[in-house]
Amino acid sequence: MTLDGGRFEACYWPKPGKRLYVLLSGARDLKTKAWPNFDRWSWAPLFPGSVLCIADPTLALDTTRLRIGWYAGTATQDWTQSLADLVRQVSHTIGAFSSQVICYGSSAGGFGALALAARLGDATAVAINPQTDVLKYHVRPVRQFLKLAFPDQDGKEALTPEQRLRLSALEAVLAATQVKCLLVQNRKDLHHYREHFTPLAKRAGVDLRRSTRTHPRIWTMLYDGTAKHGPEPRNMVVDIIAAAEALCRQGRDDDASPLASASPQGATHGGKPPLAKTAAQAAPPETLVQQGSVQEGKDAEQKQDALDRSELEIEARIQDRHLVVRAKMQRPAQYSFYLYKDQERIAVQKYAESNEARWPLDTEGTYWAKVYVLGPDGTKISGRSRSLQFGGPTRRPS
Incomplete structure (x- = not known):
């Protein structure tokens, strides 16, 4: 499709629920990757929600020479904002608000994830080895990008303050005070x-x-890989997704009444305000869901018996061909457990005082559980266990 003069090519995998993952792509090898390219599209079954892969429209400016574009657009077209508008439209089709969107990418796609989350105002970004400032990246690809996308500016010194702001995910994230980031x-x-x-x-x-x-909204996962720049190791993906889910749900209950989020006030195509102002305007007031009604977050925090999402710890293991899930809280509560195989819910344990659930496993697959905790005052919080792979029952020799 075409938005504001840019070609936005996308692939979409709808799934049940109100979680939307937006997967963004990094730089491409001009010899081996044709445009449009969709990084991680084959990983869609791993993500616990609908998956939207969007190719970088900036690369379509010259598919034979431009290998990296950061979803930035051109000197006159802010395609990061166009991208945010597109994501809002898709999220609305599944009944999700921007607070339920997780933007995911590495390298230039990580920059795009941070910038997109900031434009959405209260989304969550997963950025893996990202660039956070385009102008601090290697000279040659930045020069080529500016030559094709900002042809009227003679190098980065000629960029306007607003254009420089568009090329800094760091400033975007710091200005958008409701955005959550997993670095x-x-x-x-x-x-x-x-x-x-x-x-x-x-x-x-x-x-x-x-x-x-x-940190209340910026979490980090550090690892020691090879000395080369690249995406996340494949064996980290499940843990990264679990951390992203925990961060996104922190302080919220997505299954009751999602936080409302509105488009930035005054943001119109062709005459957008600076990014810092846009992000600040987009940030909604902090709220907390309680028993189907929305109350001011500060008022809820004053209730000493209200549950706190940060208190919830969830452990999961496979033992004797059973999935064992245990939830821990620092105060009395009741617990409900939902068992999932891959993306399908297959069992439910209703609210009870027991904080542990056990299910026999008989077929191979990826298993995980969602835990709901009900406090004495009626407040509810939830969390997700890590995913565990079960290879099927062990066959005894005949």
């Missing part, structure tokens, strides 16, 4: 660790020494 970074990828991850982490006040979930 996955290879410490041995020195350029991206030093020039892109570290500046964002420092500005946000995140501990650089270790993986952490202590």
